[in-house]
Amino acid sequence: MQTVMVNLGERSYTIHIGSGLLQNHNALQQALLPSCAGKKVAIVTNTTVAPLYLSPLVSYLEAVGKTVVPIILPDGESYKDWGHLQRIFDGLLENHCSRQVTLIALGGGVIGDMTGFAAACYMRGVPFVQIPTTLLSQVDSSVGGKTGINHPLGKNMIGAFYQPQVVLIDTATLKTLPARELSAGLAEIIKHGLIADPEYFNWVTNTMPQLRALDSDALATVIRRSVEIKAAVVAADERESGLRAILNFGHTFGHAIEAGMGYGTWLHGEAVGAGMVLAAVLSHRLNYLSEENLNQIINTIAAAGLPTQAPSLGVQAYLDHMAVDKKAGDHGIQFILLDGIGRAKIQAVDGQPLLDTLATTNKQ
Amino acid sequence: MQTVMVNLGERSYTIHIGSGLLQNHNALQQALLPSCAGKKVAIVTNTTVAPLYLSPLVSYLEAVGKTVVPIILPDGESYKDWGHLQRIFDGLLENHCSRQVTLIALGGGVIGDMTGFAAACYMRGVPFVQIPTTLLSQVDSSVGGKTGINHPLGKNMIGAFYQPQVVLIDTATLKTLPARELSAGLAEIIKHGLIADPEYFNWVTNTMPQLRALDSDALATVIRRSVEIKAAVVAADERESGLRAILNFGHTFGHAIEAGMGYGTWLHGEAVGAGMVLAAVLSHRLNYLSEENLNQIINTIAAAGLPTQAPSLGVQAYLDHMAVDKKAGDHGIQFILLDGIGRAKIQAVDGQPLLDTLATTNKQ
Numbered sequence: 001m002q003t004v005m006v007n008l009g010e011r012s013y014t015i016h017i018g019s020g021l022l023q024n025h026n027a028l029q030q031a032l033l034p035s036c037a038g039k040k041v042a043i044v045t046n047t048t049v050a051p052l053y054l055s056p057l058v059s060y061l062e063a064v065g066k067t068v069v070p071i072i073l074p075d076g077e078s079y080k081d082w083g084h085l086q087r088i089f090d091g092l093l094e095n096h097c098s099r100q101v102t103l104i105a106l107g108g109g110v111i112g113d114m115t116g117f118a119a120a121c122y123m124r125g126v127p128f129v130q131i132p133t134t135l136l137s138q139v140d141s142s143v144g145g146k147t148g149i150n151h152p153l154g155k156n157m158i159g160a161f162y163q164p165q166v167v168l169i170d171t172a173t174l175k176t177l178p179a180r181e182l183s184a185g186l187a188e189i190i191k192h193g194l195i196a197d198p199e200y201f202n203w204v205t206n207t208m209p210q211l212r213a214l215d216s217d218a219l220a221t222v223i224r225r226s227v228e229i230k231a232a233v234v235a236a237d238e239r240e241s242g243l244r245a246i247l248n249f250g251h252t253f254g255h256a257i258e259a260g261m262g263y264g265t266w267l268h269g270e271a272v273g274a275g276m277v278l279a280a281v282l283s284h285r286l287n288y289l290s291e292e293n294l295n296q297i298i299n300t301i302a303a304a305g306l307p308t309q310a311p312s313l314g315v316q317a318y319l320d321h322m323a324v325d326k327k328a329g330d331h332g333i334q335f336i337l338l339d340g341i342g343r344a345k346i347q348a349v350d351g352q353p354l355l356d357t358l359a360t361t362n363k364q
Numbered sequence: 365m366q367t368v369m370v371n372l373g374e375r376s377y378t379i380h381i382g383s384g385l386l387q388n389h390n391a392l393q394q395a396l397l398p399s400c401a402g403k404k405v406a407i408v409t410n411t412t413v414a415p416l417y418l419s420p421l422v423s424y425l426e427a428v429g430k431t432v433v434p435i436i437l438p439d440g441e442s443y444k445d446w447g448h449l450q451r452i453f454d455g456l457l458e459n460h461c462s463r464q465v466t467l468i469a470l471g472g473g474v475i476g477d478m479t480g481f482a483a484a485c486y487m488r489g490v491p492f493v494q495i496p497t498t499l500l501s502q503v504d505s506s507v508g509g510k511t512g513i514n515h516p517l518g519k520n521m522i523g524a525f526y527q528p529q530v531v532l533i534d535t536a537t538l539k540t541l542p543a544r545e546l547s548a549g550l551a552e553i554i555k556h557g558l559i560a561d562p563e564y565f566n567w568v569t570n571t572m573p574q575l576r577a578l579d580s581d582a583l584a585t586v587i588r589r590s591v592e593i594k595a596a597v598v599a600a601d602e603r604e605s606g607l608r609a610i611l612n613f614g615h616t617f618g619h620a621i622e623a624g625m626g627y628g629t630w631l632h633g634e635a636v637g638a639g640m641v642l643a644a645v646l647s648h649r650l651n652y653l654s655e656e657n658l659n660q661i662i663n664t665i666a667a668a669g670l671p672t673q674a675p676s677l678g679v680q681a682y683l684d685h686m687a688v689d690k691k692a693g694d695h696g697i698q699f700i701l702l703d704g705i706g707r708a709k710i711q712a713v714d715g716q717p718l719l720d721t722l723a724t725t726n727k728q
Contacts, residue, residue, distance in 0.1 A: 082446060093517040096687055121485075124512060124523045125603070148488060153457040159488045160524065239489070323460055 001027055002224055006143060006231040008238055011163040015143065015227055019216060021170040022053055022131070028060055028168075035129050035165035038100030041066045044088055044115040045106040046075040049133055052176055053106060057131075069095045073111070078264035080110045080150050082158075088118040099123045102165075108134035108181070109141040109268065113159070116147030120162035130164045133173040135185025135219075136269050139192070139226035142167045144234040144247075150263055154321075155255050161239055169227075171219055179212070183305035184269025186211060187250075189222050190300055191276060192229045195246045198342030200225055205300045212305065246344035249336040250276030253310065256321035260313035273306030278357055283337040285353040293341050310361040318358050365391055366588055370507060370595040372602055375527040379507065379591055383580060385534040386417055386495070392424055392532075399493050399529035402464030405430045408452055408479040409470040410439040413497055416540055417470060421495075433459045437475070442628035444474045444514050446522075452482040463487045466529075472498035472545070473505040473632065477523070480511030484526035494528045497537040499549025499583075500633050503556070503590035506531045508598040508611075514627055518685075519619050525603055533591075535583055543576070547669035548633025550575060551614075553586050554664055555640060556593040559610045562706030564589055569664045576669065610708035613700040614640030617674065620685035624677035637670030642721055647701040649717040657705050674725040682722050 001018035016031045018024075041061050045054055050072050058068045071091040073084050092101065103126060105115035112130050119128035132142040148159020174182065186208075193201025204211070210218040230247065237244040254275030257266060266274075280297045283289040302308050313321075322333050332348035339345045365382035380395045382388075405425050409418055414436050422432045435455040437448050456465065467490060469479035476494050483492035496506040512523020538546065550572075557565025568575070574582040594611065601608040618639030622630060630638075644661045647653040666672050677685075686697050696712035703709045 082450065086446070089515055089522060090517075093515060093521060121512075121522045121524060123521060124510065124525050146488065148485075151453055151457060153454075157457060157487060158453060158485045160485060161488050 001031075002220070004224065004227045004231055006163075007235045008145075008163060011145070011238075013164055013166055015167040015169060015231070017169045017171065017220065017223055017227070019171045019220070021168050022173070023056060025060060029064075031166060031168055032129060033064065035127060036061070036066060036102045037127070038098070038102060039065075039067055040069060040095070040097050040101045041104060042069040042071055042088075042092055042095070042097060042101055043104045043106050044071045044073065044111060044118070046073050046111055048075040049107045049111070053133060053173065057104070057106065069097065069101075073114070076264050077110055077150075077258075077268065078262075080114060080263070082149060085114055085118055085149050088114065089122060092118075092122055097122075099126055101126050103128040104131060105129070106131045106133065107137075108132065109137040112137050112141050113147050113156070114149060116145070116162050116164065117149060117159050120147055120160035125162070127165045128162075130167040132167070132169060134177055134181050135174055135223075136181070136188055138169045138171075138223050139185060140188040140230065142169070143227055143230045144244075145238070155258055155263065169223060171216060171223065174214060174219060179305065180267065181269075182212065182214075183273075184267040186304035187269035187272045187276070187301070187306055189226050190304060191247075191249050191272065192226045194276070194297065194338060194341060195249050195336070195344035196229050196233070196342060197225075198340075200229070201300070201341055205296070205303070208300070208303045242346075245334070245346050246336050249338070249344055250279050252322055252333065252335055253278040253318070256318045257310055257313070259321045260317050261311055266307070270307055273301050273304070274308060274310040277301060277308045278310055278360070279335060280338060281360060282335060282349065282353060282357040283339070285356055286337065286349070288337055288339045288345070293338075296341070312362050315355060315358045315362070318361065365395075366584070368588065368591045368595055370527075371599045372509075372527060375509075375602075377528055377530055379531040379533060379595070381533045381535065381584065381587055381591070383535045383584070385532050386537070387420060389424060393428075395530060395532055396493060397428065399491060400425070400430060400466045401491070402462070402466060403429075403431055404433060404459070404461050404465045405468060406433040406435055406452075406456055406459070406461060406465055407468045407470050408435045408437065408475060408482070410437050410475055412439040413471045413475070417497060417537065421468070421470065433461065433465075437478070440628050441474055441514075441622075441632065442626075444478060444627070446513060449478055449482055449513050452478065453486060456482075456486055461486075463490055465490050467492040468495060469493070470495045470497065471501075472496065473501040476501050476505045477511050477520070478513060480509070480526050480528065481513060481523050484511055484524035489526070491529045492526075494531040496531070496533060498541055498545050499538055499587075500545065500552055502533045502535075502587050503549060504552040504594065506533070507591055507594045508608075509602070519622055519627065533587060535580060535587065538578060538583060543669065544631065545633075546576065546578075547637075548631040550668035551633035551636045551640070551665070551670055553590050554668060555611075555613050555636065556590045558640070558661065558702060558705060559613050559700070559708035560593050560597070560706060561589075562704075564593070565664070565705055569660070569667070572664070572667045606710075609698070609710050610700050613702070613708055614643050616686055616697065616699055617642040617682070620682045621674055621677070623685045624681050625675055630671070634671055637665050637668070638672060638674040641665060641672045642674055642724070643699060644702060645724060646699060646713065646717060646721040647703070649720055650701065650713070652701055652703045652709070653705075657702075660705070676726050679719060679722040679726070682725065
């Protein structure tokens with residue numbers, strides 16, 4: 001079992017990474033149990049993950065004397081809304097869970113974001129644990145404490161910064177992950193290299209076949225390195241007043257793609273893949289990124305099995321969706337750009353370079 | 365203008381108290397404007413308060429160059445739910461409010477709790493200002509950062525600890541307050557004396573006629589002293605891990621009364637009035653409080669124009685409602701008791717003393 005610390009003062013926590021953690025009672029006792037102080041533990045999961053991983057976790061917790069409340073939601077980004085968040089509150093209140101309950105998020109990013117937000121709001125805050133089961137949630141949403149739900153007018157518009165007590169990453173869960181979701185996770189891994197570590201980007205590019213073939217050493221390496229990069233950025237700026245925004249590279253365009261197509265049509269990571277291409281094109285048009293680097297980036301994104309061509313929603317639709325994007329300040333739309341591979345910069349952009357970039361989405 | 369500081373480290377803020385603050389441009393410039401850094405300001409209020417106080421505030425803010433988004437909700441505890449919280453998010457998103465927006469809560473406790481929770485969740489947190497216009501919200505909910513909404517299975521079950529940037533208390537707004545709501549505010553004022561300051565309790569008891577006649581010096585004195593008491597308790601225990609729970613004196617029973625009768629049937633302060641009588645009876649049955657003190661407390665609550673007889677919901681209904689009360693730990697129901705007037709103690713109680721106390725609600 002490897003560990004990475006996320007250093008956030010009194011909100012610091014540990015990320016445990018290992019293969020088979022969920023079946024390993026010693027590991028669960030050491031990593032999970034100290035965060036379950038009360039008698040009741042609520043496990044929030046979805047209809048896809050529950051048949052695979054819920055039962056051994058329930059058995060373990062019941063064996064150590066806990067009362068387990070399972071709350072099973074439907075699977076998908078389209079259910080990341082108030083109505084389904086309410087089901088978590090319903091389950092907790094119907095089972096008379098007090099402030100001493102611990103919530104466990106067992107699933108991908110949607111489950112993690114919703115469970116974390118439910119924990120932040122239930123009786124004004126109860127402890128929670130992340131057990132991410134997709135590559136994307138393991139390298140991204142399980143680190144940093146961003147929680148929330150979507151609003152019909154924008155993604156993740158309602159939420160909280162709320163840190164888990166601990167994160168358990170069992171790399172064995174990736175064996176049951178569909179290839180499309182594996183690719184979606186690779187999008188964030190590529191992003192980590194692009195914004196912070198050119199050698200890592202090159203390593204990921206060269207190791208892509210092994211990663212897509214689920215080579216466990218390669219996966220353990222990228223999960224650890226991506227978690228380290230994200231943890232360092234978050235530790236420097238927990239509430240996104242500045243630096244943390246670089247983690248949104250590809251996401252301003254990506255959110256517009258998701259909103260324009262309807263949440264759930266593309267996976268988040270797929271939208272980020274095509275969104276990173278647009279952000280790289282914009283960086284190239286502003287003369288921050290060479291054409292050679294732009295092509296390298298597009299090739300790596302394609303090699304990960306991700307879309308590199310954003311959908312043709314119409315230029316105005318892109319602008320409208322980005323206008324409500326949460327990174328939009330009072331002056332113009334703020335983008336994360338690449339000043340070469342491995343260096344991110346934050347800049348408000350409008351006018352011709354942006355219109356030219358969006359024009360590349362109009363394929364006929 | 366008097367000021368009271370609430371000392372919460374980096375979340376510290378100032379409470380300004382004065383008559384006519386809302387009409388005083390110098391006071392608004394000094395106390396309000398520094399908390400409105402962005403171009404947009406959203407004022408959340410209700411259909412009762414808006415005709416009285418919205419227009420001068422909008423005029424002032426527009427005169428200093430702000431774009432004002434008014435969001436007007438229906439008036440009443442029964443609207444303190446997700447559907448109406450959603451209207452705040454709708455208003456903010458439809459008007460393209462970014463993270464730089466400031467939310468102003470203009471109204472009573474329901475508006476303050478909902479606006480504060482909306483500010484806590486909108487884009488994971490934007491600044492907000494409290495302008496409480498009822499006595500109850502001025503002495504209670506505007507201090508301490510408890511925000512939230514009700515759930516069908518319990519009051520304030522969904523919420524956040526989230527502190528305002530500043531609080532403006534204009535005592536002139538009490539001139540338009542219905543007598544019943546004035547009494548509801550006196551409930552929390554009586555509570556502050558009972559849990560923390562016996563001399564203050566006696567002063568409030570003796571000054572009750574002037575308070576109910578809206579004597580402005582008497583009102584300014586109680587608002588300042590109650591805010592000081594509450595601020596000191598909150599500063600010692602912001603997230604209610606211990607001491608802060610004493611502020612819930614009368615509230616465990618009170619919440620059961622509100623839930624049992626349906627939210628909005630009695631005002632919150634009325635339920636707390638009758639709830640404090642039950643808590644005093646329980647304290648007496650446990651031999652912490654003399655019969656003389658018990659009668660003094662009942663007389664003062666009656667003199668404030670508050671109910672002293674809790675409704676006959678049935679003993680089991682009380683127990684059921686208190687079982688989900690957020691102060692309920694894993695072991696029994698936790699009550700705030702009086703160890704004499706001016707001294708609160710926290711204790712889990714069940715069995716005969718509790719049943720005997722609840723039996724007093726069965727009037728035939």
